[in-house]
Amino acid sequence: MSTWLANAVDRGGATNDWLSPKRQQSLELLQQSRWPTRKTEAWKYTSVNMLVDATFAETSDGIFDAPELIDNLDSIDLLLVDGVLRSDIGDLPSGLSIYSIADTPIEQREWAAEVFTGAKPSKHYFGLVNDVLATAGVLIDVAEGVKVDRPIRVICRQSNGCESHTRILMRLGSNAEAVIIEDFAGEVKSFNTGFSEYIVGESATLEHYRIAMNTGEAISIGGCHFNLNYRSALNSTVVGLGSSLSRLDIDVNHIGEYATAKLNAFYLLNGSETFDLHSSIEHIAANGTSEENVRGIVADSSRAVFNGRIHIHRNAQKTLAELNNRNLLLSRNAEIYTKPELEIYADDVRCAHGATIAEIDKEALYYLQSRGMSKAQAQIMLSFGFINELVDQMPNQNLAAWLRPHLRRRFAEMESTQ
Amino acid sequence: MSMLSIKNLHASVEDKTILNGLDLDIKPGEVHAIMGPNGAGKSTLGYVVSGREGYNVEQGTAVLDGVELLELDAEERARAGLFLAFQYPVEIPGVSNMEFMKASVDAQREARGEAALSSRDFLTMAKEACSKVQLPLAFLKRGVNEGFSGGEKKRNEIMQMLLLEPKLCILDESDSGLDIDALQVVADGVNSLRSDDRSFIVITHYQRLLDYIKPDFVHVLSEGKIIKTGGAELAHELEAQGYAWLTGDSAENTAETSA
Ligand SMILES: Nc1ncnc2c1ncn2[C@@H]1O[C@H](COP(=O)(O)OP(=O)(O)O)[C@@H](O)[C@H]1O
Ligand SMILES: [Mg+2]
Numbered sequence: 001m002s003t004w005l006a007n008a009v010d011r012g013g014a015t016n017d018w019l020s021p022k023r024q025q026s027l028e029l030l031q032q033s034r035w036p037t038r039k040t041e042a043w044k045y046t047s048v049n050m051l052v053d054a055t056f057a058e059t060s061d062g063i064f065d066a067p068e069l070i071d072n073l074d075s076i077d078l079l080l081v082d083g084v085l086r087s088d089i090g091d092l093p094s095g096l097s098i099y100s101i102a103d104t105p106i107e108q109r110e111w112a113a114e115v116f117t118g119a120k121p122s123k124h125y126f127g128l129v130n131d132v133l134a135t136a137g138v139l140i141d142v143a144e145g146v147k148v149d150r151p152i153r154v155i156c157r158q159s160n161g162c163e164s165h166t167r168i169l170m171r172l173g174s175n176a177e178a179v180i181i182e183d184f185a186g187e188v189k190s191f192n193t194g195f196s197e198y199i200v201g202e203s204a205t206l207e208h209y210r211i212a213m214n215t216g217e218a219i220s221i222g223g224c225h226f227n228l229n230y231r232s233a234l235n236s237t238v239v240g241l242g243s244s245l246s247r248l249d250i251d252v253n254h255i256g257e258y259a260t261a262k263l264n265a266f267y268l269l270n271g272s273e274t275f276d277l278h279s280s281i282e283h284i285a286a287n288g289t290s291e292e293n294v295r296g297i298v299a300d301s302s303r304a305v306f307n308g309r310i311h312i313h314r315n316a317q318k319t320l321a322e323l324n325n326r327n328l329l330l331s332r333n334a335e336i337y338t339k340p341e342l343e344i345y346a347d348d349v350r351c352a353h354g355a356t357i358a359e360i361d362k363e364a365l366y367y368l369q370s371r372g373m374s375k376a377q378a379q380i381m382l383s384f385g386f387i388n389e390l391v392d393q394m395p396n397q398n399l400a401a402w403l404r405p406h407l408r409r410r411f412a413e414m415e416s417t418q
Numbered sequence: 419m420s421m422l423s424i425k426n427l428h429a430s431v432e433d434k435t436i437l438n439g440l441d442l443d444i445k446p447g448e449v450h451a452i453m454g455p456n457g458a459g460k461s462t463l464g465y466v467v468s469g470r471e472g473y474n475v476e477q478g479t480a481v482l483d484g485v486e487l488l489e490l491d492a493e494e495r496a497r498a499g500l501f502l503a504f505q506y507p508v509e510i511p512g513v514s515n516m517e518f519m520k521a522s523v524d525a526q527r528e529a530r531g532e533a534a535l536s537s538r539d540f541l542t543m544a545k546e547a548c549s550k551v552q553l554p555l556a557f558l559k560r561g562v563n564e565g566f567s568g569g570e571k572k573r574n575e576i577m578q579m580l581l582l583e584p585k586l587c588i589l590d591e592s593d594s595g596l597d598i599d600a601l602q603v604v605a606d607g608v609n610s611l612r613s614d615d616r617s618f619i620v621i622t623h624y625q626r627l628l629d630y631i632k633p634d635f636v637h638v639l640s641e642g643k644i645i646k647t648g649g650a651e652l653a654h655e656l657e658a659q660g661y662a663w664l665t666g667d668s669a670e671n672t673a674e675t676s677a
Pocket of ligand 2: 460461462505590591
């Protein structure tokens with residue numbers, strides 16, 4: 001363990017709450033695990049050395065990047081700053097319940113404790129750290145058959161020098177529908193781990209967004225983990241910018257048959273930023289589908305890591321799994337490490353994967369130039385279009401409309417550093 | 419003075435000679451139809467004149483309204499007033515039709531020293547062009563040609579032509595795959611732009627289009643050069659008799675090569 005972690009665990013060990021038995025199990029696992037180094041397969045391309053002796057404040061100066069309003073989104077907002085829930089949980093649509101993890105009514109604890117580590121595998125080192133330390137966060141419960149028409153936006157912010165560990169635990173009853181936005185941003189020196197777990201009930205639908213927009217010196221390590229039951233559907237979009245260290249692990253577990261997962265992820269990296277995305281799709285039950293599109297543009301001396309694992313278990317016949325990763329390099333000094341990992345134990349499945357360092361399509365370039373655009377302008381339009389294609393696919397177009405100018409601005413910065 | 423003057427044009431792709439001493443002279447206001455067998459080099463002519471990469475000009479000149487084209491980049495040719503309606507328009511998901519067309523119009527305006535249009539003014543123009551080619555306005559928001567049917571793509575090309583108001587338009591099989599109604603739309607689009615200071619090259623396999631867009635001249639392109647030139651009546655002859663009588667191939671040979 002690192003000095004930082006030993007100290008953090010000491011502090012965390014003092015907490016005694018309804019999750020303590022679970023936290024204790026994770027602590028034991030953590031103690032048996034090794035601090036990740038570049039020799040650890042899951043951390044081969046991203047170093048966490050900077051955390052070894054890091055120190056972060058326990059209390060905050062209270063100044064943080066205020067969350068932006070998103071036009072027409074009409075979301076139910078839950079603001080967590082430095083790991084403390086700041087929002088009052090007000091009136092909610094019927095069938096939707098939200099509780100603070102720090103203040104969970106006794107009668108909710110049983111199901112919530114089952115969701116906790118119910119979807120997140122124990123292999124994630126910082127997931128275990130989060131198990132031990134995340135005393136802040138929210139429980140979200142959507143009752144059977146309920147369609148929540150307002151998106152739920154969980155906003156996590158850090159103030160300068162602070163450390164925070166937050167958790168989202170969400171359960172959707174059968175035939176329920178909901179939209180959740182996990183919104184991480186901010187650039188001040190800080191460290192957050194933000195892990196979320198979702199149990200998607202039979203024939204339920206979850207629309208999920210992880211806005212992973214920590215930049216600058218904001219270190220962010222997190223994960224989103226989903227259990228998909230019979231005929232449930234997940235549509236997830238990850239939007240990534242890079243920071244001195246940004247890492248996200250996605251796990252999708254097809255527990256029930258006929259579950260479908262569509263995952264889109266895109267990242268725009270600049271400066272010396274890192275964004276490291278690992279995804280793992282576990283096709284445990286038959287007749288499931290997964291379609292994953294990951295795209296990145298990397299500029300300057302930034303680095304992108306993508307590891308996409310698809311594991312089709314023996315009984316998961318008739319699975320359809322697709323994985324595609326395309327990257328556009330704007331600079332010679334930028335680095336991309338991409339690796340698909342397939343493990344297939346069923347024989348009647350269709351599985352396609354591809355990873356490419358993309359180039360601007362010559363024919364499209366000529367088409368734009370033949371209309372009068374300069375080559376440089378055409379290249380910019382096509383590069384942005386490469387990412388925008390996935391923005392266009394976001395089911396929530398209000399969120400997409402808010403995002404586009406941010407991405408354009410970032411993209412313009414990336415272009416100007418070339 | 420000519421609007422477009424092509425002299426002794428020789429061009430190759432990947433060391434294969436495609437254009438073989440092609441001459442063409444077009445006066446302002448004229449419509450020239452180019453017909454000819456598959457593989458004759460019709461599309462190549464459009465690509466070479468518009469500056470597509472990979473096409474090597476070995477000899478010859480092409481002058482548009484006093485500007486020597488062959489030295490210029492594709493965008494400079496467009497800014498000089500050249501427009502090619504593609505035989506196979508390119509799909510560009512993620513770039514909206516609107517954004518694409520506004521950037522194109524603004525780039526050409528900038529080259530002429532004019533200010534960019536306001537979004538509002540452009541929207542008005544685009545809506546008008548869109549309804550002229552009878553595409554629903556939703557097509558302005560969609561990705562460029564993304565998921566458009568063949569006919570919709572062709573109409574989208576005509577919409578761009580209407581917005582860019584070029585001096586010389588080359589329409590490469592803008593009628594192929596169109597039903598009669600769509601054909602009318604394309605023809606109306608072209609005819610609405612016809613003027614004394616604008617010229618057209620209409621590449622087509624079918625005389626039908628030429629009923630709607632009346633050509634001043636019809637040329638037969640074969641093996642990389644113009645082998646016959648006539649008036650509108652030549653298109654009827656070709657429709658009835660094919661090309662074999664001109665190219666010297668017997669009908670049998672033609673059948674064999676195309677098999
Ligand atoms: N990129 C290319 N590489 C090799 N040959 C090509 C290429 N493009 C066109 N050609 C050849 O050039 C000839 C003329 O093609 P094209 O101009 O498309 O004919 P048309 O439009 O008259 O049917 C054909 O034989 C075609 O196969
Ligand atoms: Mg052709």
